[in-house]
Amino acid sequence: MANxxxxxxxxxxxxxxxIIDVLTEEADIVVRTQGGNNAGHTVLIGGQKYVLHLIPSGxxxxxxxxxxxxxxxxxxxxxxxxxDGLKKLGVxxxxxxxxxxxxxxxxxxxxxxxxxxxxxxxRNKIGTTKRGIGPCYGDKAARVGxxxxxxxxxxxFADLLAARVRENNAVLKALGAKPISFRKTLAEYQAAxxxxxxxVTNTVVLLNEATNQGRHILFEGAQGTFLDIDHxxxxxxTSSNTTAGGACTGSGVxxxxxxxxxxxxxxxxxxxxxxPLPTENAEIADLLHGMGREFGATTGRPxxxxxxxxxxxxxxxxxxxxxxxxxxxxxxLDTLENIRxxxxxxxxxxxxxxxxxxxxxxxECEPVYADFPGWRTSTSGVREWKKLPARARSYLKAxxxxxxxxxxxxxxxxxxxxxxxx
Ligand code: IMP
Numbered sequence: 473m474a475n476x477x478x479x480x481x482x483x484x485x486x487x488x489x490x491i492i493d494v495l496t497e498e499a500d501i502v503v504r505t506q507g508g509n510n511a512g513h514t515v516l517i518g519g520q521k522y523v524l525h526l527i528p529s530g531x532x533x534x535x536x537x538x539x540x541x542x543x544x545x546x547x548x549x550x551x552x553x554x555x556d557g558l559k560k561l562g563v564x565x566x567x568x569x570x571x572x573x574x575x576x577x578x579x580x581x582x583x584x585x586x587x588x589x590x591x592x593x594x595r596n597k598i599g600t601t602k603r604g605i606g607p608c609y610g611d612k613a614a615r616v617g618x619x620x621x622x623x624x625x626x627x628x629f630a631d632l633l634a635a636r637v638r639e640n641n642a643v644l645k646a647l648g649a650k651p652i653s654f655r656k657t658l659a660e661y662q663a664a665x666x667x668x669x670x671x672v673t674n675t676v677v678l679l680n681e682a683t684n685q686g687r688h689i690l691f692e693g694a695q696g697t698f699l700d701i702d703h704x705x706x707x708x709x710t711s712s713n714t715t716a717g718g719a720c721t722g723s724g725v726x727x728x729x730x731x732x733x734x735x736x737x738x739x740x741x742x743x744x745x746x747x748p749l750p751t752e753n754a755e756i757a758d759l760l761h762g763m764g765r766e767f768g769a770t771t772g773r774p775x776x777x778x779x780x781x782x783x784x785x786x787x788x789x790x791x792x793x794x795x796x797x798x799x800x801x802x803x804x805l806d807t808l809e810n811i812r813x814x815x816x817x818x819x820x821x822x823x824x825x826x827x828x829x830x831x832x833x834x835x836e837c838e839p840v841y842a843d844f845p846g847w848r849t850s851t852s853g854v855r856e857w858k859k860l861p862a863r864a865r866s867y868l869k870a871x872x873x874x875x876x877x878x879x880x881x882x883x884x885x886x887x888x889x890x891x892x893x894x
Contacts, residue, residue: 474731475689477719480696481735481788481875483743484714485768485775487800487883488736489513492529492692494881494891495734499690501682502530503539503675505722506712508578508608509550510601511694512769516886520561523769526551528692531563537682539675540571543712543722545608547578548623548664555667571668572675573621579633579661580652581640582607588647598708599745601770609701609711611636620672623665630658676724683729691719691730697788698743698827705831708747716792735794735877737785738801739868742775744768748835751778751814760804779812779841782874787827789876797872798881802864808846813871814839844870852885857892860884 476495480486493515496502509525515532516522524531526546528538540546555565582604589606590597600606611617618636622629634654641651679689695714698704703715712718716733720726740756743749757777760766766775788794805811817824817837828834847861854860860868860882872879882892 475683475691475725475729476732476734477691477693477716477730478734478736479693479716479788479792479794480714481737481785481792481794481797482696482741482781483698483749484696485742485744486696486736486738487798488693489515489524489529490800490883490886490888490891491734491736491798491881492690493517493532494888495690496530496533496536498688499530499536500687501537501539501679502528502690502692503541503679503723504528504544504692504694505541506543506714506718507694507710508545508603508605509547509554510603510605510710510770513694514769514886517888522558522561522563525554525770527554527558527565527569530690530692531558531565531569534564536568538569539679539723540575541675541723542572542574543718544572544575545578545605545612546571546575546620547603548661548668552664552667569671570673570675570678571620571671573619573672575620576608576612576617577619577623577661578604578608579618579636580657581637581644582611584644584649584652585640588644588649592647597746599747603770606711620668623661624669624672626662626665629662629665633658633661679723679725683725689725691723693719697792698784703791705747705834708745708831732795733793734796734798734880735785735788735792735875736798736800737788737875739780739799739805739871740801741778741781741784742766744771744773744775748831749776749778750783750817750834750837751781751839752776753778759807763804765801765804779814779839780871781814781839782871783814783817783825784827785871785875794875794877796880797875797877798883799868799871799879800883802868802882803850803852803884805846806850806852807848809848811844811846811867812841813844813874815842815874816840852890854884855889855892857882857894860892
């Protein structure tokens, strides 16, 4: 496998965890490059379910190296819990796991400020995961963040934390929220720092040496294109670059080392949190929720659902430079008689073939639909592309062509074995 960036082509939750797990077979190293434990990747192996938030899903395959890159914001307490949970399930985390020295640390005041800002926004809230992601990236940009290299040096961490707690407690008090305890936070974080210290290293050098030696890297994207801080539906976005460029800045591997960009999209559309979703549809949401599908892996929130939006995925193919596509959750559409695909938007007498930047315009856009006949038979047991119903194949080919990239993987369920290569 060449060096591959994997990105979500929609609003996150495209089923990336499973596709990463499948592609990892051919990779030597899997690296997370952005986001934090706001992400939730679910992988099902032999009936055992693994939910990963920070650790790359490559950890589930023996012999693969896993890296948390410099672009990630890391909650050390959450990470230690995740490691302990995986170890209980028999997953080995030792000399196969590396954490960047320069990844920023999520602290309790980030989570409290995240929650406070959401409450204060009222109707205009973003619907964040309340994991402190925005405030942590905010501190990084303001150059007042604490990094893993600080966390693993107990004295330096204590000094830096004391100053940050003083400033943030003043803000929290002014907002009417409870201040945090410096002593308690220091003790908890120093304990987590001791556990994580053996894994902390210069991952930029590690990754570049590995590429020089011909090792293959899989860059595991979190969230999706329309949650990107620059290219998403701002302000209803997360605080990192979820698009392909973020994989380079978030790992220190230069762009000319990247061979391929893989986009993952569902056969329909979903979104968690607030913000525009042009093809949102109550009927398809009821259908999918009724099947027990489309509840968030991190927060358990029901996801908003809609028809496939080809305007959005075409835009995603453009900003990410998507070469190959994986389409997941095909089986979610198995019972439908008629399946709609949005091929353009209409707003104020104007037709849009790309996603408008103005979220107010986007939230008022009316989708222009094309209709496809449903296949009305179960696909979850199908293991070969040619054995998929002809109507399903036509639908999948059509949405790939509308997106403008090559269809390479079709997925009909969460299991590794429910994956077809074209
Ligand atoms: P934050 O990343 O917690 O600040 O949340 C900002 C927005 O991104 C909210 O709409 C979240 O629901 C959304 N979001 C964050 N992480 C994920 C994810 O892994 N999947 C889907 N949506 C996400």
